[in-house]
Amino acid sequence: MWNPSKKIRTIASKILIVLFSFTMIFHLIALFQFIPYKYLWGGRLSSVEEMYLMETVSLVVNTFFLWASFQYTQYLNKGLVPLWIRLVFAFIGIIFLANTIGNLVAVTDLETLLATPVTAVLSGICFSLVPKYEN
Structure with missing residues (x-):
């Protein structure tokens, strides 16, 4: 099994x-x-209120992802990354893999062309x- 180095x-x-961080800025914008909300969430939002809800959820989720990334870096610097944080990243990877599939079937070309590569790389x-x- 592939085991990336500490540097990687x-x-x-x-x-x-x-x-x-950039994703959070995008969601704030x-x-x-x-x-316009019609270009967000694969073109499937039907109102501004729905956009507020979905973008707020996105900000909360991305805040958690950002926190997890900082935690990973801190544990890596200490020489041991515990199982729970690795499981968090497995979960996040699955979320982004599913999101990549969703972006491929988005109604808007913008979502398909821009978001698909980003979510695939994140995954x-x-x-x-x-x-x-372990170091």
Whole structure:
């Protein structure tokens, strides 16, 4: 089984921190309606109220993902990444894999073209953090 080095894991967790930070900024921009809601969530939102709910949930979830990424980096620096944080990243990887599939069948081309590669990369990076690591 593939077992990435500490350097690769450090780079991966830092990439996640950057991507989750940018994702949160995107969701804030959407929440403040700088992006019309009809272009969000695969073009399946039917009202501004629904957009507020979904974007708020997205911000909460992305805040958790960002926190988990910081936690992973801290544990990695201590030389031991516990099972619970690796399971969190397995779960996050599954979420992004499912999201990638959802983006492929999105109603809007924007979602398909922009979000699909991002979620696919996020899924791959998350799965790279799952194998056991002990220094």
